[in-house]
Amino acid sequence: MLQIVDMMYSYTDYNTVLEDVNLDFEQGKLYAILGKSGCGKTTMLSLLGGLDSPRKGKILYNGTDIREYGLDRHRQDHAAFIFQGYNLIEYMTVKENVALTAKLPVEEALEKVGLSKELWDRNVLKLSGGQQQRVAIARGIASNKPILLADEPTGNLDEDTAKDILALLKKSAHEEGRCVIMVTHSSALAQEADVLCEFQDKHFVAKEAADENRS
Ligand SMILES: Nc1ncnc2c1ncn2[C@@H]1O[C@H](COP(=O)(O)OP(=O)(O)O)[C@@H](O)[C@H]1O
Ligand SMILES: [Mg+2]
Numbered sequence: 001m002l003q004i005v006d007m008m009y010s011y012t013d014y015n016t017v018l019e020d021v022n023l024d025f026e027q028g029k030l031y032a033i034l035g036k037s038g039c040g041k042t043t044m045l046s047l048l049g050g051l052d053s054p055r056k057g058k059i060l061y062n063g064t065d066i067r068e069y070g071l072d073r074h075r076q077d078h079a080a081f082i083f084q085g086y087n088l089i090e091y092m093t094v095k096e097n098v099a100l101t102a103k104l105p106v107e108e109a110l111e112k113v114g115l116s117k118e119l120w121d122r123n124v125l126k127l128s129g130g131q132q133q134r135v136a137i138a139r140g141i142a143s144n145k146p147i148l149l150a151d152e153p154t155g156n157l158d159e160d161t162a163k164d165i166l167a168l169l170k171k172s173a174h175e176e177g178r179c180v181i182m183v184t185h186s187s188a189l190a191q192e193a194d195v196l197c198e199f200q201d202k203h204f205v206a207k208e209a210a211d212e213n214r215s
Helices: 041-048 071-077 094-099 106-112 129-141 159-176
Strands: 001-008 016-025 030-034 057-063 079-083 147-151 179-184 194-199 203-208
Touching: 001 041, 001 203, 016 203, 030 041, 030 159, 041 106, 041 147, 041 179, 071 203, 079 129, 094 106, 094 129, 129 159, 147 159, 147 203
Parallel strands: 030 179, 030 194, 079 147, 147 179
Antiparallel strands: 001 016, 001 057, 194 203
16 A cells, blocks of 8 residues: 655755665554654654655555655545644644544544543543543544554553553554554554564564464
């Protein structure tokens, strides 16, 4: 579905962040992008989401170069983002936040992420971090984009809540057939993914999880 071909990226002329990146992402799978702070994980995700273009090489969506398709169209049609800081609109309620970009029924998405009805009309700032991240995932699901890009989505959450959020992302991949790509620096969380893309020498190397790890 999404393919990175011979990609190189640098912010400046002197400092290459990513080099020789070749990766394939399929629908229906959860991918973890793993690496230490500053290695280029967020950069990878922004390139996949069409926020920027590779310096060399290309990114294909179903065989079409996203630069030719148009980066803004790629974002609109294909990719939804989930961030560590939730990025919800603070003066709006749960339902209103999801409705803004929804193409699928809002209430179904809220039910899928396990937010109880009494929270739906509440201002999002009156929710816990884990609940806010559930709203952000519901927003992603309801926008009905084939790719979900999550940048350290559990970075602000305790361990148990982080596991719940990870389970939701996995469910969205397996049950709704999305391609879910999650950045993390936690190798424990990354082990739960179907495919692990680990940073090595300026690029990410993919490794399929052993079958017994998957659920
Ligand atoms: N806008 C920018 N301009 C220049 N350098 C940047 C910019 N954003 C990130 N970098 C550098 O690129 C490298 C990768 O950053 P990033 O992708 O944010 O890492 P990660 O998400 O893995 O922590 C880092 O060395 C960082 O300092
Ligand atoms: Mg980052």
